[in-house]
Amino acid sequence: MTEQDFAGRTALVTGGNSGIGRAVAEALAERGAYVVISGRDDARGNEVAAGIRSVGGRADFVQADLADLDSVQALAKQAIELGGGHVDVLVNNAGIFPMGPTADVAPADFDAAYAVNVRAPFYLVAALAPLMVQRGHGSIVNVTTMVATFGMAGAAAYGSSKAALQLLTKSWAAEYAAGGVRVNAVSPGPTRTEGTAVMGDSLDQLANTTPMQRVGSPAEIAAGIVFLASDQASLIHGTVLPIDGGRLAV
Template sequence: MGSFDLAGRVALVTGATSGIGAATAALLAERGAHVLVAGRDRSRGEAVVAAIRDRGGKADFLTADLGKAESVRQLAREAGDLGGGRVDILVNNAGAFPFGPTDQTPDSDMDAVYALNVKAPFHLVAALAPAMAAHGRGAIVNVSTMVAEYGVPGMALYGSSKAALNLLTKAWAAEFGPRGVRVNAVEPGPTRTEGSAGMGDGLDAIAAQAPAGRTASAREIAEAIAYLVSDAASFVQGVVMAVDGGRTAV
């Protein structure tokens, strides 16, 4: 497998009990990483872990409510313990994506979205990146969205939170890159997951606007993430990679 091989590395994936997170956890495990599957739902998390182990991979589940700062810090500590004192790869995938008019958005939604989409990655990077830097290597990927790049009615809250994450990606690349930690992001387009199932035909309508003309599978997004955390991307730093079927290119 060469430069895509992740054998011997410990990877923490948040929001990994379903969708893109679960697909990413499975793929990183296939490539040799010890994957720490983080999420709120223990039964779903343990199912993801069991599936990875059934295929010969190594995985453990960690419960975390990433909407609370102390729970985020606790997750970082537990991940380090399970990883034998280190975490080599961090995938900040957990996120909330409520849609709706700006004037009908309650303060509680604003607080919850920014707590999960911005503050949780911030706290995890603060807790884990310095140790990566001390070892001289590490890889972080933040999962953003294509609607962080352009305005969409009803997506002001979600899009703005991910736009903040895009800037954090670049700032962290500048901060930790000189010490061997690569920080990048992916911007998925419309993707078929459990979370997007309720969008029905609306998801297909969004997908039809892109050159690819279709929705992505969670595995397709995971492939981009797996590339960015691997040595194949050793010279890729501070990039926000569109994985959207070409939507933001046209």
Template sequence: MSTELSGSTALVTGGTSGIGRATAIALAGLGAHVVLSGRDAGRGAEVVSAIREAGGKADFVAADLTDAASAKALADRAREVGGHVDVLVNNAGIFPTGPTASLTEADFDRVYTTNVKVPFFLVAELAPEMAARGHGAIVNVSTMVATRGMTGMALYGSSKASVELLTKAWAAEFGPSGVRVNAVSPGPTRTEGTAVFGDGLDELASAGPAGRVAAPSEIAAAIAFLVADKASFIQGAILPVDGGRLAV
């Protein structure tokens, strides 16, 4: 196990499955004390157990992230468990698809609350403390459809486009105080959440140079890179991790 992030605490939202789970494991492998959040306590306990059995340090915090108050409550719990938060990975997100006219106002509010409002208020709560300490790293998880118009992806894609602009704005705001803010933009990735797309996921991935779907660990590796000191001169970047899908 590496000690690159030893002494630091990392909060990973949506850390019980998919990219979040892989990220929690990757950051724990670098020596971070990982606090992972999610709604399923059983899955959370499984991730924590896997990390601890490998010699890492992790805790699960149950959180249903529905508004600014729930974001603040999660930040408070993460501080209680980890003492302070040095790394924030805004991974929790939802991605309903469908024609614009088929989506309701409730769908709109739910997507923007989970994908934009909650990350905004987590950063508002935690980034100033990182800045006061003179160091920190934030990674937001976006998507290739934030910059590529695709049928059925208007609502989800637009929410993540907001996240990408926030990433750049936060880099400008907090970077001078030592807090690096970046984002990863995954392409088609095989997770529990994307299983509903079936063969469509493979078809989307086949158009890229890599010609295949990513594993969650491949996205997590990019997040871990951006968090670590080796990425010390990278700020406000949106790193595509999409098998080259945006190149064609």
């Protein structure tokens, strides 16, 4: 039996209907949290929430387009209402990753990357962190990427957006610590998800640049996220945890 260390807490997981977000949502629910899952696909999101409920967990799905600021703000409001007036854990997991030469990145794709990867987390934190401070506790975990730390050809738009999220992690850590809110991030390496399936063999090739030379699983990334969100990480604050098979160690 998994320890119910998130019992009585509400968690919002963006992009919780697939990949890493789904693994996080399922793990948090298994450990007692009531989980609000957001995503764009109603059918898939409701399927994940129903699956959590079928094994005794508590979860609901809220449709949201994180590229739209009104939708982001509506998501925060709905999560607070569903959580009975509070959200204790925020996992900013949703992201998009336009890849390609800088000269080939369309303005719409660039704008969408910054809207989803930077603006959406910014305004979710703006809406939810002050309420966490009022309650005297809370945890925020942002999901970045290893290419936010080193340069990779073809990843300028994506990597720079996630580098901004890493800096926001540190800024929010400085801003909200006195109110009892911890803010951290994880930096995944190549991970096999529905979203990265389009990369084909190039995902394995990228993984071969890491010391462990293998692709990670959503569950392996989720384990780090859940740990940082938990009370076990009570003194860990303002850090970025690499979960990348050792890529940032070399």
